Amino acid sequence: MAGTPTTPRPAGGPVLQDSVTAAITEAFFAELAATGYARLSLEAVAKRAGAGKAAIYRRWSSKQDMTLALLSELVTATPEPVDTGTLRGDLAAFLAEMAQGLGHPLVLRILPDLIAEGGRNHELGEALLSTVRDPRRARATRMLERAVDRGELPAGLDLTAALDLLAGPLYWHLAVVRAPATPAYLDRLTAMLHAALRA
Incomplete structure (x- = not known):
């Protein structure tokens, strides 16, 4: 899939490491392809990425928000x-x-x-x-x-x-x-x- 998205740092929030964002992004698309949207779980994405679930929620508020944000990155690219x-x-x-x-x-x-x-x-x-x-x-x-x-x-x-x-x-x-x-x-x-x- 396309390159690593740049996730903005939430105001007053922690610095978001690009390498973690890239790993989560890759894991998300792999999991989405394997299970489909309805069965996709953020826990499975986090496990595949080798990251904690909290790392996902620091970047996206929900499964739908994550899906739309990452697809938008692809379209923008x-x-x-x-x-x-x-x-x-x-x-x-x-x-x-x-x-x-x-x-x-x-x-x-x-x-x-x-x-x-x-x-x-x-x-x-x-x-x-x-x-x-x-x-x-x-x-x-x-x-x-x-x-x-x-x-x-x-x-x-x-x-x-x-x-x-x-x-x-x-x-x-x-x-x-x-x-x-x-x-x-x-x-x-x-x-x-x-x-x-x-x-």
């Missing part, structure tokens, strides 16, 4: 879509970055579980949308708006449908079909999305 100067090039770079992220073994185990849990847990579901979905869609929106500004896409583009089109096929291919995103597949998908968006 994701770079802006590359501006290649053409829609076709931007789509290819976007899909390559998305395939690398979604293709990570832990992500493939964690993401479907969190989506399912978000459907059962309204509060978690809404928080996941604002923490994970919305920032990624905002970045993809900027990519599409650049193409509109260049005249490659119509000014009246349905952004909602376009964003769904960008995310859906590759997620289905990797997380549901469980097929590899080979360079040849990504090339074909890029060409199809390019044609569909311009239609």
